[in-house]
Amino acid sequence: MLAAFWRCPRPPLRRRGAVCRVAAHPEERLQYISTRGLAPALDFDGVLLAGLARDGGLYMPESWPELSFSGLAGLGYAELAAKVMAPYMGGGIAAGGLEEAAAEAYAGFRHRAVAPLKQLDANRWLMELFHGPTLAFKDYALQLVGRLFDLVLTRRGERVTIVGATSGDTGSAAMEACRDRQAVEVFILYPHGRVSEVQRRQMTTQASANVQALAIEGSFDDCQDLVKAMFNDRPFRDRMNLSAVNSINWARILAQIVFYVWAAVQLGAPQRRVAFAVPTGNFGNVFAAYAASRMGLPIERLIVGCNRNDILARLLESGEMRLAPVEPSLSPSMDIQVSSNFERLLWELMDRDGAAVAQLLGRFRKEGGFRLDNKAMARLQGRFSGHRLDDDGTLAVIERYWRTTGELVDPHTAVGLAAAEAADLPDEVPVVSLATAHPAKFPDAVLSATGQRPALPPHLADLYQRPERISVLPNDLAAVEDFVAGRVRLRGAA
């Protein structure tokens, strides 16, 4: 780490773009409003439990707190998390437990730095985000959010049923974060046969009675639609007290802002600008980076890495968002065409006009596409660029990194690395690629690219021997609702 600092000259402070200031009365709790403009405003505790807003939109902070850099450089990861997140929480229940929850959450990670930065060459870096219990970056948010969730519910004397869709990694991370917690029942929908064996086993071998994975005969987008449909079924939603920990939940985005601040501060922020390359699926992770930049983190560029499901890369080039069928790839957690969190960015690009966002998304549903106007497109291209990598390219990147750096990288990480290489950036700007999963989570791709089979870390070494519990359900709302209601009744939780 240290050797790296003096290899990178620090240019003078430059700032670009305005930062919204905090509300005029900082003692007032920050409120959250829906991207569709029709749901009631909520405070952080409310947003944490609600997930999706009642009008089908996503909650967003009504203003961006300004990041205070003083004292950040010396903090450990958990302390930094508490400092970055607190201004978003006001004085609610979650805020009161934040420091302790963060300390507890990250104490269980298997690297002392929690999110170590590795230098690849003069100005390229890899941030390893796979040292949590389920080996993907989802743990960084969910280990903390699961604790905050339980805290708020317990304090309020409530219970909830969490439903979520996963393209592979959210599921196990959510189950691991919520297992054996008294106040929650968890149901995770994943596309049957379309997640890796390690991903599936991490979900189906979970023995706790309050968490359950459901294999849906469909794609990830189908799973996500089923979850949205359950939320839009008001009677079901109220009867089950439904809640979400998908990346549509603001608390997860918030917890992911932390690792961008963490990396940038180590590389010289606020004096120095940094770029990030983010392997992207549901747009939650890269949106957290956008949020960090709105708080004042000097981010030169956000590079969106896509696999063959490249709707976002196409949008960034052409200004047209056009749906295509989801195709399986070597990076299944990015096999997504409708990225839920893109709605948050759309809302920002459209001057926070909820009615306009709802209208555009309505057209997208009906016609399978829409075009951004020039102003929105200029704003988008001012911060983001995109890059697409197919499966052959992914294997080639895995092989090349193994040969030239001795690092085994997973297929998602490889997509991000290729995007970082393709981005045209000023020489002095360091680029941080996010390593979003441990290579052992996708051993087949890594093996075929390098001849090396990456070993699972010790805490998962017996994963292939653990008994599995698999429930396959059709891509049908009634069938899924019946299953969930039946289980919840059985457990006496509703």
Ligand SMILES: *Cc1c(COP(=O)(O)O)cnc(C)c1O
């Ligand atoms: C979830 C996931 C992604 C995509 O992140 P989004 O926030 O959905 O864009 C990328 N890589 C891995 C390994 C993941 O688990």
